[in-house]
Amino acid sequence: MTPGDKTVVAVILIVAVSSAGLILLWNNHFMASGPVEVVIEVDGQEMRRGSLSVSELGEQYRIRGVVGYSLLEVGDNKIRMVESPCPDKICIGTGWISHPGESIICIPNRIIVRLVSGVDYHYDGLSQ
Amino acid sequence: MGHKKGKTQRLLILSQLVASGSVLHVMESYLPALAAMPGAKLGLANIVTMVTLALFPRSDAWKVVGLRVFLGSLLAGTLLSPTFLLSAAGAIGSVSAMMMTLSASKGSVSVIGTSIIGAVAHNTAQLLMAIFLARNVGLLFYLPYLLVFGLPTGYFIGTVSGFILRRFFPVHSRLESTGYGGDRQDLICRCRICNWSPQLPKED
Numbered sequence: 613m614t615p616g617d618k619t620v621v622a623v624i625l626i627v628a629v630s631s632a633g634l635i636l637l638w639n640n641h642f643m644a645s646g647p648v649e650v651v652i653e654v655d656g657q658e659m660r661r662g663s664l665s666v667s668e669l670g671e672q673y674r675i676r677g678v679v680g681y682s683l684l685e686v687g688d689n690k691i692r693m694v695e696s697p698c699p700d701k702i703c704i705g706t707g708w709i710s711h712p713g714e715s716i717i718c719i720p721n722r723i724i725v726r727l728v729s730g731v732d733y734h735y736d737g738l739s740q
Numbered sequence: 741m742g743h744k745k746g747k748t749q750r751l752l753i754l755s756q757l758v759a760s761g762s763v764l765h766v767m768e769s770y771l772p773a774l775a776a777m778p779g780a781k782l783g784l785a786n787i788v789t790m791v792t793l794a795l796f797p798r799s800d801a802w803k804v805v806g807l808r809v810f811l812g813s814l815l816a817g818t819l820l821s822p823t824f825l826l827s828a829a830g831a832i833g834s835v836s837a838m839m840m841t842l843s844a845s846k847g848s849v850s851v852i853g854t855s856i857i858g859a860v861a862h863n864t865a866q867l868l869m870a871i872f873l874a875r876n877v878g879l880l881f882y883l884p885y886l887l888v889f890g891l892p893t894g895y896f897i898g899t900v901s902g903f904i905l906r907r908f909f910p911v912h913s914r915l916e917s918t919g920y921g922g923d924r925q926d927l928i929c930r931c932r933i934c935n936w937s938p939q940l941p942k943e944d
Contacts, residue, residue: 613853614849614850614853615848616845616848617850617852617853619849620841620849620856620857621853621856624890624891625891627887631883631884632884635881635884
């Protein structure tokens with residue numbers, strides 16, 4: 613490799629690292645301000661889906677699970693479980709969740725509360 | 741080859757390059773895709789692009805690459821499909837970038853650096869086309885991976901191209917004088933693409 617080749621490699625590495633950094637920054641900013649959707653599943657079935665940012669502060673949802681009723685509470689762009697008929701109360705112990713990818717899971721009552729990003733990224737077969 | 745060689749020889753070599761490029765293009769489509777990194781390929785057909793660029797004028801390189809993409813896609817059965825558009829975008833991107841490198845670097849970047857730039861430009865152009873086709877800017881997240889992946893593949897392709905150039909085309913049209921060397925004050929000629937230099941007769 614000539615010195616010119618090494619310059620080429622160095623420039624490409626610098627561009628790659630800086631673009632990765634920029635994308636990460638942009639992504640974080642985007643995720644923080646983008647819409648977050650709440651998906652509530654009971655026993656594997658999707659029962660409810662709604663935007664977290666639109667929901668009113670302090671709004672509560674009563675969800676009928678397999679064992680009994682669970683109570684969810686919406687805060688300032690976050691959500692938590694406040695009441696559950698399950699014995700271990702792990703779901704209540706999870707506390708507030710606010711970022712896409714986070715979830716509250718109650719195994720005994722078969723309730724899953726997931727947060728997903730409101731924007732879909734399709735990685736599909738086009739990139740063959 | 742040199743401009744003094746016959747038209748027929750030039751035509752034969754160009755045809756040979758188109759044929760090799762088409763076969764490599766088809767062979768590449770049979771290679772298994774990396775599940776972890778869609779779009780990351782070896783770029784075997786770029787060997788032919790590199791060799792053509794080193795030996796022939798720009799217009800010939802465009803002809804060879806255009807015919808290679810057309811014939812290769814026809815044989816692989818992807819003609820006018822999204823895959824074809826992706827190959828075409830990648831080929832146009834890599835050829836333009838390699839041409840610019842060759843004319844701008846004035847010999848300081850060898851065949852390896854040129855083909856690294858070609859591989860990176862190929863990946864970038866392909867990604868831009870994928871973003872256009874899928875109407876999805878989110879694919880841009882792949883850019884850093886594809887840039888870094890272009891380094892080893894470009895290095896490999898450049899090494900192979902340099903080997904082919906040295907082995908099969910020892911008489912180069914782009915030999916350039918690099919200066920005077922030794923006691924004999926002979927003009928040292930060196931190919932600015934592959935660094936090949938003719939054997940000077942030894943002094944008794």
